[in-house]
Amino acid sequence: MEKNFVEELRWRGMIHDIMPGTEEQFQKELTAAYVGIDPTADSLHIGHLVSVMMLKHLQAAGHKPIALVGGATGMIGDPSGKSEERNLLTEDILRQNQEGIRKQLKKFLDFDSDSANAAELVNNYDWMKGYSFIDFAREVGKHLTVNYMMAKDSVKKRLNGESKVGMSFTEFTYQLLQGYDFLHLYQNKNCKLQMGGSDQWGNITTGTELIRRKAQGEAFALTCPLITKADGKKFGKTEKGNVWLDPEKTSPYAFYQFWLNVTDDDAVRYIKIFTMLTQSEIEELVATHQEAPHQRSLQKRLAEEITVMVHSKEDLDAAIKASGILFGKSTSEDLTSLDERTFLSVFEGVPQAEISKADLQGLESVTELLSTATNGIVFKSKGEARKMIKGGGVSINKNKVTDSEQSVQDFELLQGKYLLLQRGKKNYFIAKITD
Structure with a gap:
């Protein structure tokens, strides 16, 4: 294998919890691992990027990434980290959202090669749509006790009065559905690891337990920390809401500016998490930045790397040129070269x-x-x-x-x-x- 996947995540600060035996599993054989994405919009936002980067590092280490788009679970809604139940989506909207997400994932993962570790995109609606409630209750529900499910943090928080609306049966069953996804991928794709944010630990370990009880198999869990800003506020949100990967929702200029304007402390963390730069490259960049923080060299490199990865080199060049129009010396030619979307993004809020x-x-x-x-x-x-x-x-x-x-x-x-x-x-x- 090209890299030690777990070691790579560890030095990047991308491991929160890891089940014993996970590292040994990667050393033993080429391993398939998956991340679930609920298609609540037709674009990913930068909050999704951490788990997508985990899949990218997984593939770079020679293992097989599986991105699961939750067509079925997206119709229900995950209670983890939420105080209220969310609106349910129709199948048509979910399919449309999945297609948008598929296109974006292709920028990060290789789906097209003939190698054993080519990335794969799956949709849990495909295996859940024909499942009757009675069959699910008999074949899945009987393997986990209510006591086990009630002990999960995501359930306890909702039941202990943090929400006025309580918790519906629909949401309570979410961890069973997610657990069954893991079992299905284990049995059909030989997938032995699920990854996600630290708030997913309960749902993921429900899957490993289901695999143990129903398939007498061994599977693993790995979560990354939930990313926050240095001031403790939620990462990826601006006054206008999410920072999207879709250029129609967040222009490449606004996307570039988001990363350019992060604090020094955040830039040190983010450049490890959101770029593929090596440890020695990052250490050199951090040292250079600390010598002259006012030049914001770390933020500039972070913004450049991630804008090219999500958009393109041409979009980065346009964003840099647009930044110069507002903040530096520029000419009328620079201004006329901007497309309308970038022009309005640069001068957003002016009278x-x-x-x-x-x-x-x-x-x-x-x-x-x-x-x-x-x-x-x-x-x-x-x-x-x-x-x-x-x-x-x-x-x-x-x-x-x-x-x-x-x-x-x-x-x-x-x-x-x-x-x-x-x-x-x-x-x-x-x-x-x-x-």
């Missing part, structure tokens, strides 16, 4: 005013554009605009305005519908031109 094409054509000068036509968001009066133009403090589309009587028609619309107005170095405004 906007709408002007019709007819009204724009009727403007006598840029002074009028910068004052009355934009409802005073840039300048309150024409006199104020003229004064700032004379002082060299006004730009349109990154071109300095030198004449207060210059025609608005001299400036080409960005993406055919925007003008970027700038007052001073840091104050931006957008004029959106409508039909």
Whole structure:
């Protein structure tokens, strides 16, 4: 085997709990291991990345990764780490979500090679859809006692009053369903390990117990820590919600900026977890960063590595160029090279005013554009605009305005519908031109 998989995860800080015998199992033979993903959306978000990276390291160490998309369990909802029951999804939506997830996983795992450790994608709906309740109760339910199931933390927390809604029977059976997934993969794919976040330990060990009792087999469990930020807040959330892998949900620029803006402490942890850089490369990067933390070299490398892995080198280059537009020196050519999604992402939150094409054509000068036509968001009066133009403090589309009587028609619309107005170095405004 190319690497010691468990050792690789250990130095990266990616092991929370590991069942005795797991490391020996990897040393003994090529081993299949799986991670479950509930398809509650048509894209993964960065909260999923830890378990996906575990699968990536598994394959790099010569073992076989299995990604289980939970079409059946996604119809129920896992109670682990949640205080309330979530909405159930229809089969059509679940299938659509699975297809989106499949495309994203292909960027991390090799599904196409002929080797024994090629990755595989499975869907538990395929083996659960024909299972009757009576059959499940007879063949699976009888092997685990209610006492055993009640002892799980995810169940105890819900029953001990942390939630006003209690816990439905549907959710209570979730660990049996997840346990059966493990049994099915053990029997049909020779899968001997399940991995997940530390909040999954109870569900995973239910599976190892079911395998022991029903199949007289031995299987293993490995969990990684739940990733938090240095301040203890939930990782992967911004003011707008999740940071998605889908570029339509989170633009590559916003994705790049998320990693670029993590704290020094978080960057040291994240670069081990979310990149494939070696231990010596990371130690060198950390040492360089500590010599000059203000240069944020660690954050830059982290953001570069993960943006290329999730998106592409072209998306990274565009994100770096876009960052320069807002925070550094840039030209009007840099601005016109941005696509609309990136442009709006870079200037998200800046004040906007709408002007019709007819009204724009009727403007006598840029002074009028910068004052009355934009409802005073840039300048309150024409006199104020003229004064700032004379002082060299006004730009349109990154071109300095030198004449207060210059025609608005001299400036080409960005993406055919925007003008970027700038007052001073840091104050931006957008004029959106409508039909």
